[in-house]
Amino acid sequence: MNRVLANTLTSPYPTTIQTSLESYALNVRYDPSGRFLAAGRQDGVAVIWDLDTKGQVRWLDGHVKMITSVDWSQNSRYVLTASKDWNVIIWDLASESEYPRRKATVRFDVPVVSASFHPKNSQILLVLTSFELWIVDLRSEYKGQYELVEVFDDSDEEGGSHRARNGFAAARFDPSGKHVFVGTTSGTLLVFNTRTKTMIARHKISGAGIIRGLVFHPSGRRLVTNSSDRVLRQLNLPVYAPPTADNEYIEQELEPTHRFHDPISKVAWHNMSYSPDGEWLAGGAADDAAHKIYIWDLAREGLLASTLDGGRELLTDVHWHPNKPSIASTTNLGSIFIWHCPTEERWGAFAGGFEEVDENIEYEEREDEFDIEDEAEIARRKMLEEEEDVDIDGVVESVTNGAADLIRQNGEDDEDALWALDDPDDDVKGWKLKVISEDDDMM
């Protein structure tokens, strides 16, 4: 809304640090509305920050070891935390306390590397542990934990012993939630169908090494991989056919459309994040001397647009705001940096009817500018102008999530989508976090 009025051109990506929040955080995620930030900490606590007030509003205290990932449900009611203490917890922020109660705890027998919600239903989870990958379905009708396993062609049976199983290093739902994408330790990208849990594709990414990070473009048609060869690759994804009865899968090599890396320092990457319109990519560098975020312009052949320097605290995670040119990054000392692009104060805004100009311009008087007009005539014309109807209810602007809206419209009615929407969660739209006023004696 304020974008409409501030008629200055602002940078499409952030440029400087706006605030630093002290949080002991290792990883951060904006909620889908962009109003909150969930931060997972070393000591097993996750904290919800309200960005309106830059204050900590909720404490998710349940893990006893470091939190490895945090995720939000689509309407921000539930938060999912995964930890090295072998547990995955779903927190319900609708509980009326600063210490929300948990909706569910899922226990594994090894440390959990990451966990995420299904984009359409927060009762379906994707959990990557140190050894296995699970889809956890909490809905009563489908209840269960389903392991996703890589399948191999029967033809190369003889190789079966030494390549018994590729390790899984990263796993994500695609934005539609129909597929699960998995990065393996042997440089392949596996695709599973979420509903049938069958593998439908294996993509070889040559030269990648271990694929330990995956991030989707808002459209869901592309993704970026982060791999042990220190290169971020953007890949265009093919369209996958619905799974067949005999569990066939496609074997295909994918060629990256862009490769992002630092040719000089050869830095590795901790994480990456697309801008909401998908035109920019931010990469958080695993630099051992400085806090650096690289920003590439995808509209211009993936050219490096900017490098953000955040000082000496080393970067651990980076996430782009869901609808603004703003980025949150965490440091090894536990700070959360909020990056924004500052707008210059326009002093002309304080005077009604004035417009600022950058340079002197010669003013050309309009022919009738100082003509003396009949006041009655002016009043009459004003009355006529006011005859026009005004619309005070209709919302004019839509949020900049254009790309994401597009996929929501497409194919909402096929079997996979209906399966996910069955037995919906109570994470309803329009839900609001209760404001809890702190007791005065706490301060």
Add this chain to the structure above:
Amino acid sequence: MNVDGDDYKPADEFSETNGYDEPQAEPLPPPDGRESVAPTALSPPPLPDSSTQTPAPVPQPKPHTPYRPNYKPTLMLSGHSRSISSVKFSPDGSMLASCAADKLVKLWDSETGDIIHTFEGHTEGVSDVAWSGNGDFLASASDDKTVRLWSMEDYAERKVLYGHTNFVFCVNFSPSSSLLASGGFDESVRVWDVSKGKTLKTLPAHSDPVTAVTFNHDGTLIASCSMDGLIRIWDTESGQCLKTLADDDNPICSHIKFTPNSVFILASTQDSTIRLWKAQTSKCVKTYTGHTNRTYCISTDFAPGHKHIVSGSEDMKVYIWDLQTREIVQVLEGHRDVVLAVASHPTRPMIASAAMEKDLTIRIWADEPLVGV
């Protein structure tokens, strides 16, 4: 976004209760075209309807037969002992909050008119009250230079916000309820953190007392107006001034309110005029006149259904204009002093109004559509 599906649900309930109260008034089967206007104006249409309605006016130039409401007094609430400065319905419409120069904030049942609670604590008169978006808190602004936050759970005083250096005149919550904006005679606007009760920002807003401050529907903008005659729009996050709206004659601006979609600002000024400004173009698109407003800061609101404008007046009446044609469609008489405060029920065709010293009543008016005229 406040304008969501659930807000409109009670509208249906209304048509039921209305039918129950007034068996002869059956708004549902409209006998002819003229009548069919009535139910829509009466109860806000469900969301999909309003969206289909907006493109509709383009093809056929519709004849302007503005729906004339027929508000009738239903309740009279007495309790305040000095001028009543503001009345506000709770977000769910079940309660009405009022405040007055007698230092009290009162809470009324909007259905029965019974008093629910009286909040005592302010040491000077109270100028404004505001509800948080979820109805959990009530904020009141007072001449004792404080804003007080009252909890609706236990009716206890939750926070006293100190910071203003002079009378606090106006207050409003952000849509998320985590922020509060207040303005006063120290000519500044303060933005507060509701949960901590601390000032987040002080905006050097005006060069005269600030008479109204409000957030837009998504909370990204704050608008303030002042006796210096200016309306300023601020960016909530940065606190920067984005725009200033000013009329040529600079009349004292006494109240502002964003339209539900935040495209326009409704501003009343002490030249007995109410103007609708388009924020983006800084143009006045509608003017409403006929009432008297030369001395006091009188509040204005969109009447239930968003098709009318309602305002108090110094001639002891309440005026209702058609939003589009700018005609006065009804004048409510009954108060015996200047009507300072008006408020519209969020879901039902109900208006509350309150007046000064010689009257001291809050009146509730309900629209009872004429049938078969």
